[in-house]
Amino acid sequence: MVQGPPLLRTRPAFTSKTLFILALISVVAALTVGPAVMLLLGSFSQRLGRIGPFTFAKYVAVYTDPALPKIIANTCIFVLSSSALATIVGTTLAFLNVRTDIPGKGIFQVLPLVPMMFPHVLFAAAWIMLLNPSNGLLNVWLRAVFPVSSGPLNIYSLAGMIFLEGLLDVPVTFMVVAPAMFAFDPALEEAARVSGARLGQVLRRVTLPLLRPAILAAFMLAVIRGLAAFAVPQMVGIPGRVQILTTYIYRIVSIGWSPDYGKAAAVGVFVLALALILVYLYRALTAESERFVTVTGKGYRPQVIRLGRARWPLFFGVLLFFFVLVLLPLGVLVYMSFLPYVVSPGPKAWELFSVGNWVYVFNDPIASRALKNTVILAVAGATAAVLLSLFVAYAVTRIRTGLTALLDSLTFMSYAFPGLIIGIGFMWFLVRTPLYGTVWALLLAYVGTYLPYGVRPLGSAFFQIHKDLEDSGRVCGATFLGTFRKIVVPLVTPGAFSAWALLAAMFVRELSVAAVLARPGSEVLSVQVLKYAYDGLWGRVSALGIVMIFLSSTLVAGASILRRRLSRGLY
Amino acid sequence: MEVEVTHLTKVFRTKTESVRALDGVSLLCPSGKVLSLLGPSGCGKTTLLRSIAGLEEPDSGEIRFGERVVWSKEKGINVPPEQRGIGMVFQSYAIWPHMTVFENVAFPLRIKKLSRAEIECRVRAALAMVQLSGFENRPATRLSGGQQQRVALARALVSEPRVLLFDEPLSNLDAKLREATRHELRAFLLELGITAIYVTHDRAEALAISDEIAVMNMGKIVARGTPKELYFFADDPFVADFIGRANFLKGIFAGLTQDGFAEIRCSFGTLKCVASQDFPLGREVTVLIRPESFTLEGEGNVLSGKVVSAIFTGERYEVQVRLDDETVVLAELEPTTVSAPKPGDLLKLKVRPQWCRVLRS
Numbered sequence: 009m010v011q012g013p014p015l016l017r018t019r020p021a022f023t024s025k026t027l028f029i030l031a032l033i034s035v036v037a038a039l040t041v042g043p044a045v046m047l048l049l050g051s052f053s054q055r056l057g058r059i060g061p062f063t064f065a066k067y068v069a070v071y072t073d074p075a076l077p078k079i080i081a082n083t084c085i086f087v088l089s090s091s092a093l094a095t096i097v098g099t100t101l102a103f104l105n106v107r108t109d110i111p112g113k114g115i116f117q118v119l120p121l122v123p124m125m126f127p128h129v130l131f132a133a134a135w136i137m138l139l140n141p142s143n144g145l146l147n148v149w150l151r152a153v154f155p156v157s158s159g160p161l162n163i164y165s166l167a168g169m170i171f172l173e174g175l176l177d178v179p180v181t182f183m184v185v186a187p188a189m190f191a192f193d194p195a196l197e198e199a200a201r202v203s204g205a206r207l208g209q210v211l212r213r214v215t216l217p218l219l220r221p222a223i224l225a226a227f228m229l230a231v232i233r234g235l236a237a238f239a240v241p242q243m244v245g246i247p248g249r250v251q252i253l254t255t256y257i258y259r260i261v262s263i264g265w266s267p268d269y270g271k272a273a274a275v276g277v278f279v280l281a282l283a284l285i286l287v288y289l290y291r292a293l294t295a296e297s298e299r300f301v302t303v304t305g306k307g308y309r310p311q312v313i314r315l316g317r318a319r320w321p322l323f324f325g326v327l328l329f330f331f332v333l334v335l336l337p338l339g340v341l342v343y344m345s346f347l348p349y350v351v352s353p354g355p356k357a358w359e360l361f362s363v364g365n366w367v368y369v370f371n372d373p374i375a376s377r378a379l380k381n382t383v384i385l386a387v388a389g390a391t392a393a394v395l396l397s398l399f400v401a402y403a404v405t406r407i408r409t410g411l412t413a414l415l416d417s418l419t420f421m422s423y424a425f426p427g428l429i430i431g432i433g434f435m436w437f438l439v440r441t442p443l444y445g446t447v448w449a450l451l452l453a454y455v456g457t458y459l460p461y462g463v464r465p466l467g468s469a470f471f472q473i474h475k476d477l478e479d480s481g482r483v484c485g486a487t488f489l490g491t492f493r494k495i496v497v498p499l500v501t502p503g504a505f506s507a508w509a510l511l512a513a514m515f516v517r518e519l520s521v522a523a524v525l526a527r528p529g530s531e532v533l534s535v536q537v538l539k540y541a542y543d544g545l546w547g548r549v550s551a552l553g554i555v556m557i558f559l560s561s562t563l564v565a566g567a568s569i570l571r572r573r574l575s576r577g578l579y
Numbered sequence: 580m581e582v583e584v585t586h587l588t589k590v591f592r593t594k595t596e597s598v599r600a601l602d603g604v605s606l607l608c609p610s611g612k613v614l615s616l617l618g619p620s621g622c623g624k625t626t627l628l629r630s631i632a633g634l635e636e637p638d639s640g641e642i643r644f645g646e647r648v649v650w651s652k653e654k655g656i657n658v659p660p661e662q663r664g665i666g667m668v669f670q671s672y673a674i675w676p677h678m679t680v681f682e683n684v685a686f687p688l689r690i691k692k693l694s695r696a697e698i699e700c701r702v703r704a705a706l707a708m709v710q711l712s713g714f715e716n717r718p719a720t721r722l723s724g725g726q727q728q729r730v731a732l733a734r735a736l737v738s739e740p741r742v743l744l745f746d747e748p749l750s751n752l753d754a755k756l757r758e759a760t761r762h763e764l765r766a767f768l769l770e771l772g773i774t775a776i777y778v779t780h781d782r783a784e785a786l787a788i789s790d791e792i793a794v795m796n797m798g799k800i801v802a803r804g805t806p807k808e809l810y811f812f813a814d815d816p817f818v819a820d821f822i823g824r825a826n827f828l829k830g831i832f833a834g835l836t837q838d839g840f841a842e843i844r845c846s847f848g849t850l851k852c853v854a855s856q857d858f859p860l861g862r863e864v865t866v867l868i869r870p871e872s873f874t875l876e877g878e879g880n881v882l883s884g885k886v887v888s889a890i891f892t893g894e895r896y897e898v899q900v901r902l903d904d905e906t907v908v909l910a911e912l913e914p915t916t917v918s919a920p921k922p923g924d925l926l927k928l929k930v931r932p933q934w935c936r937v938l939r940s
Contacts, residue, residue, distance in 0.1 A: 193671055193673065195669040195670070195671050195672075195673035196673045196675055198632075198634050198660070198667070198669065198673065199667065199669060199673035199675075199731075199734070200675075200686065201633075201634065201659070201660040201661050202632055202633075202634075202660050202661070202663070202665050202666065202667040202735075202744075203661070203686050203687035203690060203734065203738065204661045204662075204687050204690040204691060204738065205661055205686075205690045206659075206661055209690060213686075214675055217675075217677045218675070218676065218677055220677075
């Protein structure tokens with residue numbers, strides 16, 4: 009064997025890289041494993057702020073609660089039904105978009121943007137204004153048209169919760185299933201056609217079975233989000249006396265004179281464990297479905313199915329869906345922001361028409377503070393999250409050692425985090441630090457909880473940059489960090505802006521972490537909306553809600569304008 | 580069963596341009612023969628094959644399987660692919676990853692609702708034919724490229740179709756396996772005696788597999804013939820160039836010799852050649868000579884010059900020779916009969932008049 013200096017030269021690069029990864033792992037672990045462990049320790053502790061003395065009392069107290077079996081049953085029905093609804097609708101829409109000649113396909117591009125723009129708490133609020141059993145606008149209209157004296161529809165019910173949560177998760181299932189349909193090798197179907205199968209048989213025996221992993225993945229993702237759902241169950245479930253686990257936990261920490269965080273943690277640990285199992289199952293499943301795709305390098309052109317006479321009815325069905333998902337709730341919010349309480353359009357509404365709600369929310373000191381805090385959290389939080397994601401995504405996609413695989417798993421863990429429960433974990437984590445009760449506590453919790461939403465898109469951005477571009481930087485004499493700064497970062501910048509926009513919009517609409525962690529002085533808009541809704545001030549809910557939507561839309565638009573300008577300068 | 584297409588056209592339109600994938604193609608594939616569609620990518624060969632399969636709809640023309648018209652714009656006939664009675668092997672093989680080998684091959688029979696016993700029997704027979712007996716319960720995802728290709732072939736054959744269609748079936752195999760499979764496939768098709776249409780962009784593959792080749796370019800069939808006819812006697816410049824390596828030499832037609840060869844006067848000397856048409860005296864023409872037609876012994880035309888470069892590729896020496904008038908020709912010489920040429924060597928290349936072809940102009 010030839011001995012020589014090469015070993016000496018590679019050694020320092022190896023250790024600096026390892027140090028870099030170890031530093032990332034400790035930061036990410038602190039933000040993800042940290043609160044989860046604190047939640048577990050907290051559940052065995054007597055009081056908030058001190059770990060120990062060790063006790064089972066909280067578990068005994070909470071798991072012997074006679075209300076719990078009913079709550080668990082509700083949770084199961086709510087989560088499974090809303091996920092099934094979202095999966096069926098999302099898959100149908102994906103199929104119509106990718107595989108059929110349905111007109112007006114541009115409309116489907118709106119779908120991924122909806123969850124960025126429309127906070128769940130406002131969606132629920134708008135539907136309460138439409139479908140509450142006493143003066144919901146649609147109910148009033150239905151009573152005028154049909155001979156019924158009360159109702160007829162009641163949003164304050166398990167069915168109402170399922171309907172709203174299902175609709176809200178449609179974009180998620182759509183975004184999982186649609187790419188799988190695009191990536192589908194049409195030859196797999198054509199082989200069945202030439203083997204003598206009719207179109208219906210092909211869909212049933214080849215297409216659907218092959219898409220099963222993607223559809224199952226979409227369903228599991230919806231289940232994970234359903235377990236974490238808080239806005240809808242709190243807004244429409246609580247008035248209808250339908251409790252699920254998240255609202256049960258919220259009640260333990262928010263109602264009464266002495267919130268019992270130990271009890272909340274004891275329930276939360278169970279939900280978190282379930283979510284973690286689901287998330288890692290989901291991950292295994294999607295890895296499997298990636299293996300399913302047979303890459304041939306031929307340009308895929310999915311066979312377009314002619315809908316024939318069903319074309320226009322289906323198109324109007326899709327239009328109706330978008331109307332119900334976006335336009336109707338948005339219109340109701342605008343309309344209601346000028347009224348003191350829910351009144352159907354008509355002379356009476358015209359009489360009551362005023363800008364009172366707008367004047368109120370802009371003069372309410374708490375609402376103004378909430379606005380300021382929300383802007384800080386969105387801008388600073390998204391920036392911090394993107395910076396951290398940039399390093400993590402780079403390490404995970406580029407360096408690829410056992411350590412980066414660990415880093416990947418740690419990051420992925422946050423997908424499981426129900427905001428409300430991990431918020432309680434952060435509570436324990438931060439309660440003895442000066443951060444507690446400040447907006448910075450919220451910022452840390454946001455970054456930890458939503459890290460994968462930054463790492464994922466940036467990871468695929470890195471994936472698209474050919475390794476040679478980077479290697480040539482090293483060959484030309486730049487250091488590892490120099491190459492990262494001068495070559496990798498500029499190339500990945502457009503992707504970073506997209507991730508920033510996504511995270512900023514998520515931080516504006518964030519409710520469940522904030523519901524636990526926000527304290528007087530660190531209020532945010534979403535929690536303020538929840539408070540107005542609790543007091544039945546629907547006009548103020550609407551006005552403040554429109555401010556929220558305006559804020560997140562501005563941030564998203566600003567980021568995409570900047571991104572476009574930068575990428576033009578780049579190429 | 581013979582397959583005939585007449586005046587088939589197909590235009591692909593995008594927002595910015597339209598491409599004539601098929602420009603009035605007429606073609607007859609005789610019963611029991613293997614016909615290759617050969618051409619560069621984008622020439623329309625795959626579109627033609629997919630139109631025959633019914634996976635693509637042309638704009639006008641007619642497609643006939645034996646006596647039965649399966650597609651006709653005028654008559655408003657469009658038999659869907661599943662009723663055309665074809666077998667097809669796809670470029671990506673299109674082996675369904677959610678089924679076992681057995682289920683993949685059994686699929687066409689299950690659609691026909693045959694009895695279990697018959698399905699079992701025919702699938703085993705088909706798998707035996709492609710030498711995959713014992714692989715029945717293997718998941719389709721755990722097959723090598725060559726095995727997937729065989730499963731695809733078994734699936735295409737199992738329902739005893741009257742026409743077999745191949746869409747570049749060997750292009751995803753590695754070079755060595757591809758060459759071995761060429762032999763197998765040729766023997767297989769000969770034995771089966773089935774009508775087969777075979778799309779490829781690989782000239783060697785087309786030459787090896789087919790009874791006849793149709794060369795396509797820009798949506799048209801530009802030549803048609805047996806492999807040997809096309810290789811040595813193509814007189815269309817595109818076909819001559821596409822189907823093999825070629826030297827094109829410019830010269831002037833100087834009349835016919837007594838033994839019936841054309842005399843072409845080039846600036847390095849005069850060549851005796853074969854011409855398929857008459858030319859006026861003094862007409863500028865192009866002569867095609869295949870690199871492997873050159874030898875160092877024997878008689879015929881003599882081209883002398885200096886070796887510019889010589890490489891040894893295993894099967895042969897490839898030698899570039901600069902002739903007196905600076906024209907460079909490529910010659911392939913058998914390494915067993917020639918000592919290694921070196922740059923600067925003077926060579927007298929010989930080529931018999933039969934292998935010198937005057938191209939159509």
